[in-house]
Amino acid sequence: MQKTSLIYCLPFVCVTSQAANLYHQSSECTVNPDLETIRVSSLYTDIRGKSQKTIEEEAKLLTLEKIQAKMNEHNSDYVIKYVSFKYDDKEFVNSYVSLQPVKSCNNAVEINRKYVHRLHSKIINFQGKLDLDTTTTLKLRGQPKAIMPLSIKDVTVTHTAPFGIELGASYASAENKVGHFSALWPVNNTTKIAFLGRQNAFIFQNDKLTGYQFNRSLLPIDLRNRIELIPQQPIFSFIHNKEDVSVDKFINAEQLDSLKKYYNNVQTVNLKVSDTSVRAQLEGLSIGTELSTQLKVNMMPCFDGKTGIDQFIDEHESSLLRVIGFANKVSYITGCSQSIQLHHSGKVHSMELFEPLSQTNGFLHALSNLLAPMQNWSYSGISYGDSQQALRDFKTKIKDNGVIEVDSQNWVGVFNVYENTLANATLYPKSIL
Incomplete structure (x- = not known):
């Protein structure tokens, strides 16, 4: 050498x-x-x-x-x-x-x-x-957080089996049918919601599939955009005039009457498809048990920095909202508006501190119950809505457009400031191995 x-x-x-x-x-x-x-x-x-x-x-x-x-x-x-x-x-x-x-x-x-x-x-x-x-992602270690690829073999939804998964199926057998679920929300000790893409929610109670909800806007936009897109869209099957009929997007009035005999909470919206034509688009429906407005939701753990961030994930991942996003990157959302993204190796890549989630344009049943326990972010003595003076104890560099770079002993990151208050941030731990 x-x-x-x-x-x-x-x-x-x-x-x-x-x-x-x-x-x-x-x-x-x-x-x-x-x-x-x-x-x-x-x-x-x-x-x-x-x-x-x-x-x-x-x-x-x-x-x-x-x-x-x-x-x-x-x-x-x-x-x-x-x-x-x-x-x-x-x-x-x-x-x-x-x-x-x-x-x-x-x-x-x-x-x-x-x-x-x-x-x-x-x-x-x-x-x-x-x-x-330049297309290969560097992976130097094993992948304990590696996930199975999507493998959706059946996109048909019937009144007893969404995506070929019969009501009553276990969570493991259901996930095996599709490769992996795109998100998993541990609601309480008996109930969890699994998402397939952004428009399909599977309700599991005591590890059994009890319900399914489809909606083109299940979750608020900020939460929805974190979840991966899937190439396959559901096709809804039912009997109309004694014949099997399948609908994926548009539906006529006669078909709609038949559809409502098999599915619950059917919603449509009229879309103008040409200068002279308006068609009804299927917007949402459900089968089986739906989430109640009396649903009790557990508070998800928050990362307070008192333990290592990787240790926090290891100890609490089953109690956090797990999301699979772009390029199969796994993130865990905590009860304090923190989104912790992992490398493919399973080590923490970054932590996003995001603004409060709005219920606007989210139509998942019992959404208000699910979001109610979610607190505003707080980390390392800094909280959502604080004046930017809260960063005075850290090494900072003020950039244009309300951006402040921060460097501390354990992490570096970027805070976004609106009207002199801290709105959101992305932090990167220095100790990555």
């Missing part, structure tokens, strides 16, 4: 300095057990008016600069153990890197300013030529 020499020439003398080398995780390295793993985080915000390519390159150069400074402090070469970049094309790029000290490396793949693109990319060797796989 060859050290890189940097030569600085002053008027009367030249000084040679040994710069530490950084290696890609695909390198075959011997770890140095005498030195500890080091971690580096950076927050890049100078993105206004720049192309995505420029933003990514400059963010990686900033991260590399911090890595190099940290490595030089320890006078050792390092190999990437873990790397993560969080891109928000409107506000910032946030990065975390974990580095292992090494004694030597074979087949070393170096990362430096010339090859900064190798940071946060998996390198594939095609006949001895290095190339970049």
